[in-house]
Amino acid sequence: MKPITFHSVTLATVITGLFSVSTSAATFVMEKNGTGYSIDGNGGSQQGQQVYLWETNLSNVNQQWVQVNHGDGYYSYKKSGTNLCWDGGDGGAQRQAITLQVCDSSDYNQHWQKIKVISGTEIYRFQKRNATGYSIDGNGGAAQGQLLYLWDSSDTNVNQQWQLTNIDNTSGNKLTIDTAFDDGTGHGSYPATNAIDGSTEWSSRWAASGTPVNLTIQLQETSDVTEVGIAWGQGDSRAYTFEIYARPGTSGTWTKVFDDVSSGNIDGIEVFDIADISAKQIRIKTFSNTAGSEWTNINEIEVYGGTSSGGGEPIGNAQYPSDLMNNYNQWKITYPDGTEDKTLYQETNEYFYVNDNRNGIVFRAPVRSNNGTTPNSSYIRSELREREADGSSDIYWTTTGKHVVYSKQAITHLPIVKDHLVATQIHGNKAAGIDDSLVLRLEGSHLFLSFNGGKLRDDLTIKTDYSLGAVHEVMFEVVDGKHYVYYSEDGNLEAAYTSGNASQYLVKDGTSTVLMDLDYGEAYFKVGNYTQSNPEKEGSYTDDPDNYGEVVVYDFWVSHD
Missing domain, CATH: 2.60.120.200 (Jelly Rolls)
Incomplete structure (x- = not known):
């Protein structure tokens, strides 16, 4: 019998096999904050290619990155339609190149911690898993072909701030909602069903008093959920502190899939990229708002998921x-x-x-x-x-x-x-x-x-x-x-x-x-x-x-x- 060597590492480090490239895995374009330039992997599938900045184009497949979840807040980013992922190289050093290498989920050089640096936004820093003192840096300013590399991690360094745009649901792939209800804290004149009536008007809102308050959305069928859209009451002048939970049925344990503060500057649907999950019910738990009011107001809720095929699996983009x-x-x-x-x-x-x-x-x-x-x-x-x-x-x-x-x-x-x-x-x-x-x-x-x-x-x-x-x-x-x-x-x-x-x-x-x-x-x-x-x-x-x-x-x- 041939012996095998056992390695004492966590499960996430040795998971190997299939990377989902479906819409439920979430595909993003990453723009350097405030520049109009995004992370680009060049044309085709070129192993060893150093990634760089290029003028943002949501339709440019070279700027579309499939997010693969390894658990514990770590992700790999795979160039859409290829089997190449961001790789930070061995260890960490200033100006160490970010290149495209064959995806290997057991390779920590391809694992990135996604750290939100500006609350209420989708702006993140990408920190290397096995070199936590280093993050992906786009260098000063922005220009076509400007190379990406590692630099000392800093939440305040604008060169390490990346605005994520989820392109999976830009066509408005909304899931069908069956009903909505609250935990009894709602105002009789502004019931939970107002939040799913298709109107974002203030007069057609759900209102509840207390902290926390819960609004539950029930889908018509269990579906792969990737995002939740919330039109906050007076959301352009106040920010809400909240959490989102989900579960696959109408009973059982809830799983927290998101927590943050709303932007406070959006009058309309604000979309939140949650941890992908198969769910029948979605719950928004709200704690407070910056206006200091005891009332939570939500004008409308939308739930998004990958386009489904037979068996409920989202459509992908693989060729081989x-x-x-x-x-x-x-x-x-x-x-x-x-x-x-x-x-x-x-x-x-x-x-x-x-x-x-x-x-x-x-x-x-x-x-x-x-x-x-x-x-x-x-x-x-x-x-x-x-x-x-x-x-x-x-x-x-x-x-x-x-x-x-x-x-x-x-x-x-x-x-x-x-x-x-x-x-x-x-x-x-x-x-x-x-x-x-x-x-x-x-x-x-x-x-x-x-x-x-x-x-x-x-x-x-x-x-x-x-x-x-x-x-x-x-x-x-x-x-x-x-x-x-x-x-x-x-x-x-x-x-x-x-x-x-x-x-x-x-x-x-x-x-x-x-x-x-x-x-x-x-x-x-x-x-x-x-x-x-x-x-x-x-x-x-x-x-x-x-x-x-x-x-x-x-x-x-x-x-x-």
């Missing part, structure tokens, strides 16, 4: 699967014809491609007479297998330590005769009788966990009525031999896990969350589509164009600690 993958070197793929591919950069074919909405990777395995298989299997697959981070060799680990795989996915099609498919698995030492130690398996509409086909323990049902195309999150976690599984269809599992609050998503066997306690080696994760059929099983339906297994993966990562 590798556009969606952080570290494509870390994976290899096996196709239904039995061939293996270790070079995934800009690879696309009929088995492995970006879906029509450009927001997910399609893993397709058609049942054909010329299918091939891999050793020790008679079934077909379009499936990724993890490798070392640098792509030098296949990875093998033991169940000592902590190992996690996460996938946000949808099983979209099953074979005609034998309608069985595996999506996400842990593979172990076959010689020791481990083999497919833990897999998520669908047979018809029965979604369940299988432990080497019942050889390690009995199957465990997740649900018996899975609908093809239903987007779900699944996570396998192995901690010193103990196997845990998390499952969710509300879109909030990853965020809850990152914040340490995902216990409600644990799959249980009776009252136990430990589904298997077993030590083994030669382990690795697999993501994608392992279709449990072949020409022999499908008989006369072989080569039927509608006979295939398919999985769409919207997001995934692995970690080893």
Whole structure:
């Protein structure tokens, strides 16, 4: 067995896999405050290109940066339509160049803390995660081609102040609101429903007295929410201190997604970029205002989200699967014809491609007479297998330590005769009788966990009525031999896990969350589509164009600690 070295680092440092490039990930243009010049990555996809200033143009794709959240307030910024991110280089020093490098979510040189420097605005400083004394600096003044570099961090240095404009919702992609209500503090003549009547007039406001006061907005359906627009009462002459919360249903725990002070100078809708979340209800909690009044007045509320496609996933802009993958070197793929591919950069074919909405990777395995298989299997697959981070060799680990795989996915099609498919698995030492130690398996509409086909323990049902195309999150976690599984269809599992609050998503066997306690080696994760059929099983339906297994993966990562 090949040993693996375990690193004692936080989860956020080792998450690797797919970077979402959808509208819900938020795409920004960053303008140097007060200059009319924005951060530009030059044309195309040029690794090593030093980023610079260029005249602001919201439609210029070279100035559009996809914000990727690593948790704890740290982000990467990926040039739209490419797999290149801002990189500050090793360590930190004055005039150290900011360049474009292949996105790697485990590389702290690409992690930036987004620090608001002017309250009530969207003006931020970007501080390097592993060199906190240095931030991105645009140099004095502004000119076309003026290079960006690191300089001593300072909130008051205008050269480090960047005005963020979220371009995802400039077309006014409003989500449908069902109703609004308050916590009983509202004025009888100015009810909560006034805040959703389409009017920003003072006479059609919601008014409530006290501190704090809560206004809850309920959407027509659970949606990916990226921004909230608030027309504050007399918002051009007073600033409100407030927080925004969200939750996926009409009950349960609220998650804080924003807190700040309004600008105090906007007469109309002021848009706030919240932490992206799947939500049914949005709550605005207001504490005070600069006029010293006990009354909170809100003329109108709007809620924005990414344009949705099937499964509620926002539309993206990827061209190749590798556009969606952080570290494509870390994976290899096996196709239904039995061939293996270790070079995934800009690879696309009929088995492995970006879906029509450009927001997910399609893993397709058609049942054909010329299918091939891999050793020790008679079934077909379009499936990724993890490798070392640098792509030098296949990875093998033991169940000592902590190992996690996460996938946000949808099983979209099953074979005609034998309608069985595996999506996400842990593979172990076959010689020791481990083999497919833990897999998520669908047979018809029965979604369940299988432990080497019942050889390690009995199957465990997740649900018996899975609908093809239903987007779900699944996570396998192995901690010193103990196997845990998390499952969710509300879109909030990853965020809850990152914040340490995902216990409600644990799959249980009776009252136990430990589904298997077993030590083994030669382990690795697999993501994608392992279709449990072949020409022999499908008989006369072989080569039927509608006979295939398919999985769409919207997001995934692995970690080893």
